[in-house]
Amino acid sequence: MASPYLENFVVDENELFSIGEAAAQIKAILKMLGIPSDVIRRASIVAYEAEMNLVIHGGGGRMELEVRPERVKISALDAGPGIPDIEKAMMEGFSTASEKIREMGFGAGMGLPNIKRNSDSLELLSEVGKGTTLRAEILVKQEREG
Amino acid sequence: MKLSEIRSLLQADVLVGEEALDTTEVEKGYASDLMSDVLAFASPAVLLLTGLTHVQIFRTAQMLDIPSIVFVRGKTPGEDLLQLARGAKMPILATCMSMFEASGRLYGAGLAACNIPRR
Numbered sequence: 001m002a003s004p005y006l007e008n009f010v011v012d013e014n015e016l017f018s019i020g021e022a023a024a025q026i027k028a029i030l031k032m033l034g035i036p037s038d039v040i041r042r043a044s045i046v047a048y049e050a051e052m053n054l055v056i057h058g059g060g061g062r063m064e065l066e067v068r069p070e071r072v073k074i075s076a077l078d079a080g081p082g083i084p085d086i087e088k089a090m091m092e093g094f095s096t097a098s099e100k101i102r103e104m105g106f107g108a109g110m111g112l113p114n115i116k117r118n119s120d121s122l123e124l125l126s127e128v129g130k131g132t133t134l135r136a137e138i139l140v141k142q143e144r145e146g
Numbered sequence: 147m148k149l150s151e152i153r154s155l156l157q158a159d160v161l162v163g164e165e166a167l168d169t170t171e172v173e174k175g176y177a178s179d180l181m182s183d184v185l186a187f188a189s190p191a192v193l194l195l196t197g198l199t200h201v202q203i204f205r206t207a208q209m210l211d212i213p214s215i216v217f218v219r220g221k222t223p224g225e226d227l228l229q230l231a232r233g234a235k236m237p238i239l240a241t242c243m244s245m246f247e248a249s250g251r252l253y254g255a256g257l258a259a260c261n262i263p264r265r
């Protein structure tokens with residue numbers, strides 16, 4: 001893996017029952033690249049929660065995967081309504097999800113805290129009326145042999 | 147704990163993966179209808195017990211490497227979910243027991259709980 005591995009995914013807002021297709025592809029790519037399983041697990045959770053937010057809050061958008069030997073970077077970008085108060089959005093339990101989403105068992109306001117817990121660095125930029133960009137990095141701690 | 151043992155403890159029907167019951171093992175159980183919490187708290191190699199049956203339950207489980215799902219309270223998923231589970235070779239069980247009874251039986255038989263971090 002000399003140069004970074006890059007991939008883009010389009011996430012459609014009308015795909016309520018296929019949320020996770022981009023995340024599943026990200027997971028498969030990380031497996032294919034031989035990334036350690038604990039990193040794959042954390043990256044999968046980050047990608048899935050980010051994809052979920054793209055669909056249920058952001059009106060759809062796209063995701064980016066960038067893999068380097070030392071880290072995995074997952075981004076989710078949308079041109080949706082944006083987040084008025086990011087600090088509040090990061091709090092466990094805060095959610096503006098619809099009743100429909102809650103009936104599906106999602107929308108309990110655990111996503112952003114879960115993304116934060118599973119990543120080594122998290123950047124969340126948002127402008128009301130313009131959109132939201134989330135970037136999360138997960139470090140690959142190289143296992144030393146001998 | 148092997149899925150074959152879980153099947154008999156819960157008197158469960160096997161909807162997918164009959165042939166894999168003796169070779170699939172779970173270390174822990176997590177019972178919830180709140181997928182937000184499953185994503186936050188379920189550890190690897192966990193058995194998921196839930197009463198929700200839509201396709202997104204399967205996708206959540208697959209993302210977390212959950213080896214198997216037990217549907218409780220006599221709820222059964224649709225063919226769309228079962229087809230995805232067959233494709234992924236994920237055994238699917240269904241029991242008429244409540245989530246409380248199913249969890250209690252498994253916990254009593256030695257299936258461990260997930261650790262919920264203090265927040």
Ligand SMILES: Nc1ncnc2c1ncn2[C@@H]1O[C@H](COP(=O)(O)OP(=O)(O)O)[C@@H](O)[C@H]1O
Nearest residue numbers: 053057058089095096107108109110111112132
């Ligand atoms: N991409 C986004 N666009 C607009 N709002 C968002 C976005 N992502 C998150 N939010 C806001 O942040 C809140 C908290 O998000 P999260 O922690 O993932 O919980 P949940 O998705 O369960 O509501 C959301 O309810 C929503 O108000």
Ligand SMILES: [Mg+2]
Nearest residue numbers: 052053111112
């Ligand atoms: Mg969310």
